[in-house]
Each structure stands twice: as C-alpha cells, then as structure tokens.
Amino acid sequence: NAGVMQNPRHLVRRRGQEARLRCSPMKGHSHVYWYRQLPEEGLKFMVYLQKENIIDESGMPKERFSAEFPKEGPSILRIQQVVRGDSAAYFCASRDGGSYEQYFGPGTRLTVT
Amino acid sequence: DQQVKQNSPSLSVQEGRISILNCDYTNSMFDYFLWYKKYPAEGPTFLISISSIKDKNEDGRFTVFLNKSAKHLSLHIVPSQPGDSAVYFCAASGGATNKLIFGTGTLLAVQP
Numbered sequence: 001n002a003g004v005m006q007n008p009r010h011l012v013r014r015r016g017q018e019a020r021l022r023c024s025p026m027k028g029h030s031h032v033y034w035y036r037q038l039p040e041e042g043l044k045f046m047v048y049l050q051k052e053n054i055i056d057e058s059g060m061p062k063e064r065f066s067a068e069f070p071k072e073g074p075s076i077l078r079i080q081q082v083v084r085g086d087s088a089a090y091f092c093a094s095r096d097g098g099s100y101e102q103y104f105g106p107g108t109r110l111t112v113t
Numbered sequence: 114d115q116q117v118k119q120n121s122p123s124l125s126v127q128e129g130r131i132s133i134l135n136c137d138y139t140n141s142m143f144d145y146f147l148w149y150k151k152y153p154a155e156g157p158t159f160l161i162s163i164s165s166i167k168d169k170n171e172d173g174r175f176t177v178f179l180n181k182s183a184k185h186l187s188l189h190i191v192p193s194q195p196g197d198s199a200v201y202f203c204a205a206s207g208g209a210t211n212k213l214i215f216g217t218g219t220l221l222a223v224q225p
Contacts, residue, residue: 004156033212042202042215043157056210091156093213100145100164100211104156 002027004094004105005074012111013082021077021108025094032075033102034067037089049075082112116140117205119216127224132190134219136203139184143205147213148177148188151200160201161188193223 005024013019025032030051035043048056049069060067064082069075079086089109093102118137126132136146144165149157163170163177163186170177176189190197200220204213 006156031211035213035215042217043213045212045214048210048212056212059212095211100206101147101159101162102211102213103159104149106156107154109154 004092004103006090006092006105006108008108009106010109010111012113014113015083016081019079019082019086019110021079021090021092021110023075023077023092023094023105025075025092026096026103029094029096029103031095031097032069033093033095034075034077035091035093037091037107039088043091046077079110082110084112086110087112115217116143117203117214117216119201119203119219121219122217123220123222125222125224126193128195129192132188132193132197132221132223134188134190134201134203134221136186136188136216137184138186138205140205140207140214141184143207143214145206145211146177146179146186147204147206148175149202149204150197151202151218157202190221193221195223195225197221198223 032049034046037043045059047067064080066078089107091107093104095102147162148160151157161172161175179186200218202218203216
C-alpha cells in the first residue's frame with residue numbers, strides 16, 4: 001500500500017509566480033490535510049479537505065492561497081503571486097474516516113527567489 | 114498562543130538508556146494525542162498515539178503516558194538506539210475536524 005505521495009519534492013519560484021503543490025493520499029483515505037513548516041518552526045495546520053469539499057480552512061492565509069481535492073485526481077495547494085515569506089516545507093497528510101492518525105507525505109520544499 | 118509546548122529543544126541520551134520526551138498542552142478540549150518522528154528533509158512519521166480516556170499506551174520500545182489533570186504527556190523510548198536520533202513532535206487534536214496542533218519539536222540525539 002503506497003504511502004502519501006507529494007510532488008514536486010522541490011519547487012523554486014520567482015516572486016510573483018504561481019506555485020502548485022500536489023498530494024495523492026494513501027489508498028482508501030478520503031481525508032486530506034495540508035500543513036506548513038516555516039524555517040525553525042513546528043508544523044502549522046492550513047486546510048482540511050474531503051473529496052470535493054473544503055471542511056476547514058481556518059489556517060489558510062486569506063489571500064493568494066487556495067486548495068482543492070477533486071473527485072478524481074490529487075489534492076492541489078495553489079499559491080498565487082508567491083512572496084519570499086512563502087518559502088517553507090509544505091506537508092500533506094491523509095487519514096481514513098475511522099481513525100485519528102494522520103500519515104504524512106515527504107513534503108514539498110518551496111523556495112521563492 | 115502556543116497550545117502545545119515542548120519545552121526541551123534538545124535531548125542527548127546514551128545508547129541503551131531511556132529517552133523521555135515531554136509535552137504540555139493548554140486546551141482541555143484536546144482528546145487525542147500523537148507523537149511523530151521526523152528526519153531532515155522527510156515528512157513526519159507516525160509513532161504512537163493515545164486517547165484522552167487512557168493514561169498509557171505501549172508499542173514495542175515506545176510508551177506514551179498521559180496525565181490529563183496536569184495537561185502533560187510524555188514519550189518513553191527504551192532502550193534508546195542511535196537510529197532513534199531525530200526530531201520528535203508532539204501533536205494534539207480535538208473537535209470535529211481532527212486537525213493536528215503541533216509542538217515545536219525536540220531533537221533527540223542518541224550517542225553510541
């Protein structure tokens with residue numbers, strides 16, 4: 001059973017460009033979470049999605065950030081008009097409906113130059 | 114407002130001895146607690162969890178203890194091995210969404 005997959009693993013964007021981060025949850029998992037780890041900090045919750053629905057986006061910045069989890073395909077975290085402060089590691093996690101444990105992907109390291 | 118705190122940024126232990134990592138929380142609505150291990154440039158790996166209705170959970174070398182009245186939990190690793198050297202994160206969840214609130218991590222170094 002493949003784990004959570006994220007791509008790309010590393011992404012470099014210039015200020016003002018768009019970044020798209022993809023996450024494929026573990027097979028059978030329909031709950032997806034995105035977390036961000038800024039340098040020298042712990043992981044911070046951003047958004048929680050189930051298929052085709054955003055359940056909780058209380059950790060998402062109000063502007064430039066959006067997330068989706070379509071019926072088919074991976075979950076996408078999109079950052080428009082990136083700024084230097086968006087440089088971080090972005091982790092996706094998934095769980096099944098009957099458990100609390102979340103399983104994490106390897107992360108995408110975004111660098112904004 | 115840091116709801117989950119790991120007050121020790123680092124811990125060094127000799128191989129074969131016990132490692133004890135501590136975590137404190139402030140929100141009494143948390144009802145599930147998890148420990149993750151993280152190597153540099155990798156995602157967190159789930160280790161062990163505990164529900165708020167229990168005070169202890171054990172899995173091999175790893176045991177988690179929960180003291181609800183003190184809002185404190187700890188992870189015991191015994192015996193410690195060099196491969197256990199990593200950053201350990203405590204996380205808590207509560208409410209309908211089960212989003213995780215993480216501590217800032219403790220870097221464990223197990224010396225051979």
